[in-house]
Amino acid sequence: MPTHATASATPDSCHHADGSTRPPVIRTDILIIGAGPVGLFAAFQAGVLGLKCELIDVLDRAGGQCTELYPEKPIYDIPAVPGCLAQDLVDRLLEQCAPFAFPMHFNERANGLAEVAAMPAAEHTPGHEHAHRLLVTTDTGKRFNVAAVLICAGAGAFAPQRVALPEAAALEDRHLHYAVRDTARFAGKRVVVAGGGDSALDWALALRKTAARVTLVHRREGFRAADGTVAEMRAAVAAGEMDFVVGMLGALKTEGETLAGVDIRTRDDTVSLPADELIALYGLVSEPGPIAHWDLDMRAGRILVDTSTYESSRRGIFAAGDIAFYANKQKLILSGFHEAALALRRAYHYAFPEKALVHVHTSNNATLKEKLTHA
Ligand SMILES: Cc1cc2nc3c(=O)[nH]c(=O)nc-3n(C[C@H](O)[C@H](O)[C@H](O)COP(=O)(O)OP(=O)(O)OC[C@H]3O[C@@H](n4cnc5c(N)ncnc54)[C@H](O)[C@@H]3O)c2cc1C
Missing domain, CATH: 3.50.50.60 (FAD/NAD(P)-binding domain)
Structure with missing residues (x-):
């Protein structure tokens, strides 16, 4: 999987009155914030559903808590994996989402969030109306124009003690x-x-x-x-x-x-x-970071979600993994996987409002099967 990539950039808003240029806005379907285990599995799920996505993480590598806090500790409660080291799990998740080659942007902290107008008429794809778009900015100035955001930020942004x-x-x-x-x-x-x-x-x-x-x-x-x-x-x-x-x-x-x-x-x-x-x-400590100021309903520093969709109190913004809050939430990797899978199914409708999402098992989708088999 490429790192620090800038794929799918579109030329909007690159030029300023003073002649300077900013990096172009990156337009994609979903932005996943956090490349911990849940964010990585979410990327795989996005690919399976036919969504384009990009990931950002404030750290310089993927893996979240597994990599930063306990890479050599065994994990025994991942379905169908009787036991593996935490870092091995991260490596397998990276391998699993690699066929989709979604760009991962490291050393990027999600800072700002704004709702933006739908695409200018000139850029409309006929029959493909993007009624609601979100613009996420990072601390280095990268900008992502997306249909939905999936926040998999765990306990928050890691920072050095x-x-x-x-x-x-x-x-x-x-x-x-x-x-x-x-x-x-x-x-x-x-x-x-x-x-x-x-x-x-x-x-x-x-x-x-x-x-x-x-x-x-x-x-x-x-x-x-x-x-x-x-x-x-x-x-x-x-x-x-x-x-x-x-x-x-x-x-x-x-x-x-x-x-x-x-x-x-x-x-x-x-x-x-x-x-x-x-x-x-x-070592590292977790900080709630700027997401805490995104005007989302929060409980004890975590994002309150509707458990049928894992959508937050703001349209198009979803949360999965440790950052999500709901009654009886368990801070376990397997819970995060489930939450991300459901969140993306709902997020699909923001990316493709005109299309119905038809459920097909991965093995019955010839294109997908080919992609995953030959990876
Ligand atoms: C010692 C220990 C042992 C554990 N053992 C198990 C176990 O055996 N089984 C199990 O299921 N669970 C276990 N857990 C819990 C498990 O690690 C978590 O549930 C899991 O890591 C949550 O994954 P996540 O992707 O939601 O968040 P995280 O792993 O916390 O990853 C979140 C990522 O988001 C990034 N991020 C945060 N904010 C921003 C921002 N603003 N911008 C950009 N990036 C951001 C962070 O840098 C981080 O990389 C254990 C936890 C610990 C501490």
């Missing part, structure tokens, strides 16, 4: 990093990596090869990382290739606008380390 020290905000993105995007910027620098999960250990190990010195800081001796990675890190420390300090960040020392060092509170003392760059990898 930030360093809770007064000096932190001013250093963010300059000398304090919550992700490593460009390893070259750490070459020859004194780098402190804070955290005890796989990301912290992986990056500490990787950067020790090019940084002047890497120090891993974690609040305890034990780690939430793969045994092999922990063993590799301990071997690197024993070989003098990097340092490990048990403690917590106590203060960040600055010189002008740059980082000069960090104070680590250990069990008995405070250790001062000189440092040029701090990488804090404490």
Whole structure:
């Protein structure tokens, strides 16, 4: 499946009075917000129903909670799958929807929602009236003009857990990093990596090869990382290739606008380390994000839906998976699959108001069967 794609763009609204251009509006049937397990299955269902769709996720990869929180935990309650690791489930969902090649846009957070007029008359396809369209904008400025939106945003947009020290905000993105995007910027620098999960250990190990010195800081001796990675890190420390300090960040020392060092509170003392760059990898937290302000009926931060259609209180906006709220809702992957399947059947009528959706089993639809069999 392609990533960061911009398929099906139409030329409307690209040119501005000042001569500048914006990326063209992407016109499709359905926008799926969230590429967690439910969003991925929804993409497959959209393809089966003959709908075009695009997916966005604020993260840089698909998988939602399965990939970010428990990739190596077994899951036993997916129908017909007696057991698989969470990441394997995500990989299979990606494989399942791959035949439709729907574009996935990563590092894109759904921000704005507006109702827009139906297509200009000049763009009407005869007999294909789009009475109701929605425009979703992302934080990077992408715009999607769609017949319906399916929100599969789970617990909300994942964001890095930030360093809770007064000096932190001013250093963010300059000398304090919550992700490593460009390893070259750490070459020859004194780098402190804070955290005890796989990301912290992986990056500490990787950067020790090019940084002047890497120090891993974690609040305890034990780690939430793969045994092999922990063993590799301990071997690197024993070989003098990097340092490990048990403690917590106590203060960040600055010189002008740059980082000069960090104070680590250990069990008995405070250790001062000189440092040029701090990488804090404490994991992710979920934030309700802008969807909470889309004027949808919400309950406890989740979207209230009608369980016959999984439509929200606003026309054409649906919710499935953990973000959906209704009586007796279960936060389980299989519930989300069902919700997405029903939501899309209703959403079909927004995309094709003039057509009746005739139910055909996938195996009885020759075109679909061909597509799925030869994938
Ligand atoms: C430790 C643990 C173990 C679990 N074990 C099981 C199990 O064994 N079986 C089971 O069925 N369930 C299990 N669950 C629950 C299961 O993971 C969830 O029900 C499932 O992940 C919900 O899927 P989802 O696609 O709705 O949301 P998520 O997996 O949360 O994915 C939502 C996606 O939406 C994105 N997003 C959110 N807001 C925006 C926005 N504004 N713009 C763009 N993207 C956005 C997020 O970045 C995320 O990728 C477990 C959960 C945990 C935490």
